[in-house]
Amino acid sequence: MRKPHLTRSFLLRLSLAGVALLFLVVIGVSSLSLRTARVDLTADRIYTLTPGTEKIVDGLREPVTLTLYFSEHATRDLPQLRSYEQRVQEMLREMAVRAHGRIRFRVIDPVPYSDDEDAAQSYGLTPATGGSNGERVFFGLVGTGGQGEVPPQSIAFFDPAREAFVEYDIAKLLYELGMPKKPRLGIVSSLPVEGNLVIGEPAWAAVHQLDQLADVVSIDPQGLTRIDPSIKLLLLIHPKKLSDDALYAIDQYVLRGGRLAVFVDPDAEMDPAPLVDSHGVVDDHDSDLRRLFEAWGVVYDPAKVVLDRSQALTIELNGNTVAHPAMLGLGTQDLNHDDVVTASLQRVNVSTAGFFDLAPDTRARLLPLVQTSDDAMVVPAQRAREAAADPSSLLENYQPTHDRYVLAARLRDVFHTAFPERHEAGHLNVAAAPGDIVLVADTDMLSDRLWIDVQPLLGQQQLTPFANNGDFVANIVDNLGGSSELLSIRGRANLQRPFTKVRALQAAADRKFLAKKRELENELYETQRRLSELQPAKGNTAGAATAEQRREVEKYLQRKLAIGKELRDVQHQLNAEIDALGLRLKFIGIVLVPALVALGGLIYGWRRSRRGRRTV
Structure with missing residues (x-):
């Protein structure tokens, strides 16, 4: 009896099927065993809870519910606020994972004229104006549950101005939920x-x-x-x-x-108390x-x-x-x-x-x-x-x-x-x-x-x-x-990453502008002083004084126009440098990097094809 012949194409398909099966097994196992695993690769560790917050979360004795009210539809034209909401939501989920079931987290979109909107207002959340089509924007947090008869706690609105303290504000809310009485x-x-x-x-x-x-x-x-x-x-x-x-x-x-x-x-x-009492004190x-x-x-x-x-x-x-x-x-x-x-x-x-x-x-x-x-x-x-x-x-x-x-x-x-x-x-x-x-x-x-x-x-x-x-x-x-844990919670860095090179160019231009501005102010002061000196001579030689004044004014106006042109030139130079920097970054990101990746792929494919021809 002749054994079946296994072709290279069949073995390749079998290998691909095995890799796919192994991938599904790894995904399934990781979803169960690594559900609470997190890796924070941000430079400022902005998604890593501070030890103070971890102690407050670990100290919760009774389950609490955190409800984030965020107007999803009304903020579709507000990308900065939506980005901030993503950060808040990620931090809340991180706390929920840390709590191992003691924190129940949910997100609600309080659409206009809904029961959710009424509930948000009843908890003291403060809507902001300026949403899409003039809608009100809710972006607050409500915490319920906790020890004893603690009333619901809330953050009326996550003010972007307090973004650096968002972890402190949330941890404080959790602390108050778990606190049976006022300090x-x-x-x-x-x-x-x-x-x-x-x-x-x-x-x-x-x-x-x-x-x-x-x-x-x-x-x-x-x-x-x-x-x-x-x-x-x-x-x-x-x-x-x-x-x-x-x-x-x-x-x-x-x-x-x-x-x-x-x-x-x-x-x-x-x-x-009297400044001087009856005893003269x-x-x-x-x-x-x-x-x-x-x-x-x-x-x-x-x-x-x-x-x-x-x-x-x-x-x-x-x-x-x-x-x-x-x-x-x-x-x-x-x-x-x-x-x-x-x-x-x-x-x-x-x-x-x-x-x-x-x-x-x-x-x-x-x-x-x-x-x-x-x-x-x-x-x-x-x-x-x-x-x-x-x-x-x-x-x-x-x-x-x-x-x-x-x-x-x-x-x-x-x-x-x-x-x-x-x-x-x-x-x-x-x-x-x-x-x-x-x-x-x-x-x-x-x-x-x-x-x-x-x-x-x-x-x-x-x-x-x-x-x-x-x-x-x-x-x-x-x-x-509050607790010593609250005092230990650090302020977070703002997520807005500045373009340091652009800022350096702007700072250099500002220094140039400042020097020109001072030069202009000094010349203005000198011209005004000269004009004031000419005023007393007006009674004797009015015509000559007036002519001299006209010459001074004309001279000042010409110099002012020249300095204004120099200021514009500095601004144009700054814009040109920033535009050139932008073009270089676009070229690197859009053309150079993809070209290098494609070239590397072509070289790799060419070398494989050569090795394949040699083996044949």
């Missing part, structure tokens, strides 16, 4: 921040709003010798003349890992934590006030509009958008504020949150008080130092005690781990007058904020009052 917040203050029910004085709005974030406990600074360890965050507002026992209690609270936010002031305008309305600040490496002078004429607020005084250089409106350029506390704020107002710096021999880090412009200077606090009736007098002999003064900051260090000589039971000389303290050199910013407008409406008070002071305080409490 305790202790307030120590010598100002009437909590109002006075006896005389009908309401609490300051910035402090009253904290009731929604925490269980607020008022602590009397008189007789303070110990701080309850259950207090998650301590808020010191204008701590005046605290005893050593009170300072020691604060010192040990910080060393045991307690969170602290300090509001001091060189001139607290809301201080109700002078009260400058200032506050300080000198002994603690020295131990922490912080430099602060309670007798100095910062002025900034560039950021001066305009006030009404005696029927006149006056710029007040000690009352400052700090905008986005003065706020640290790399810190979660100030990342999304637009404006913070302060009044007669001080400033912080670091001692030269300290290892602590001072991370600015709010700074002045470089057009600021420092004056004695007494001068600021004396100028209350005429703020414009503060501008006399104004000499800016060209430094940016830190009005609020985050202090980070492994803190040491300011009382090494004390040896009470449980005394600590150094903290076990690094800690964060938020320092603010103004207390007036907490008062309603600097950030909120109160108007009566239907028998109720309508509060309309015109600055973000309240948000600033709430963010501090929100950040420091």
Whole structure:
């Protein structure tokens, strides 16, 4: 009996069928065994969860449901927002995978006039305008479930301005879902921040709003010798003349890992104490934590006030509009958008504020949150008080130092005690781990007058904020009052990758433009000076002076046109360089790389065909 002959073509088909079968088996096995495997190849590890987030996810004891509401149809013409949504969705899926079933994730498109749209609004999601055909755009997150009777938590809208903190915001929502009760917040203050029910004085709005974030406990600074360890965050507002026992209690609270936010002031305008009491004792309305600040490496002078004429607020005084250089409106350029506390704020107002710096021999880090412009200077606090009736007098002999003064900051260090000589039971000389303290050199910013407008409406008070002071305080409490894992979550890099070569070309052109601009301004100044010198001669030789003026003006106009042409030439050169770079990139990506791949394939095929002919 003759054996069947296996041809090369049959063996080739059999091999292909075997490879296909093996491929299907590998795909099936990997889909089951590698379902939770992830590889993050991005440069900034943007899809890798930080250890803080992993601890929060791992700490969930009960299942939670995360619902992402995103208007898919309404954003079809908004590619940037759709790209951001993909990143948010990938991060949520990564958390769901990490949770091993404790997080249920779903995505809903709340189309107009649907039950889903009503549900999104009922959870407090805020739609944005500007979608396709004028539709509203929902892009928020709702979390339900968790421990105890925790109400649903939500992120009203994923603001692209907070893209660097998207992981923090989501992790915070998960933390609050798994938290059975609000954290305790202790307030120590010598100002009437909590109002006075006896005389009908309401609490300051910035402090009253904290009731929604925490269980607020008022602590009397008189007789303070110990701080309850259950207090998650301590808020010191204008701590005046605290005893050593009170300072020691604060010192040990910080060393045991307690969170602290300090509001001091060189001139607290809301201080109700008389400047001179009945015994002739002078009260400058200032506050300080000198002994603690020295131990922490912080430099602060309670007798100095910062002025900034560039950021001066305009006030009404005696029927006149006056710029007040000690009352400052700090905008986005003065706020640290790399810190979660100030990342999304637009404006913070302060009044007669001080400033912080670091001692030269300290290892602590001072991370600015709010700074002045470089057009600021420092004056004695007494001068600021004396100028209350005429703020414009503060501008006399104004000499800016060209430094940016830190009005609020985050202090980070492994803190040491300011009382090494004390040896009470449980005394600590150094903290076990690094800690964060938020320092603010103004207390007036907490008062309603600097950030909120109160108007009566239907028998109720309508509060309309015109600055973000309240948000600033709430963010501090929100950040420091959370878990240590939340504090450890880093801000993410923005996904927008800059074209560094193009930016370098633009920067070079900008330098050229700046030089030309200065040249033009100098020539303009010189021409105006020359014209002013010719004016006195007008009475004697009006015709000659007028002719000379005409010649100067003509000369200036000709030079101005020449410089304008040079500016256009620089711009054209920049555009030509950028266009040439673009053409080179297109040539490499569209022509050169495919040509090299095709050439390599042709060479490989030619060599195989040659080997095949040789074997035959």
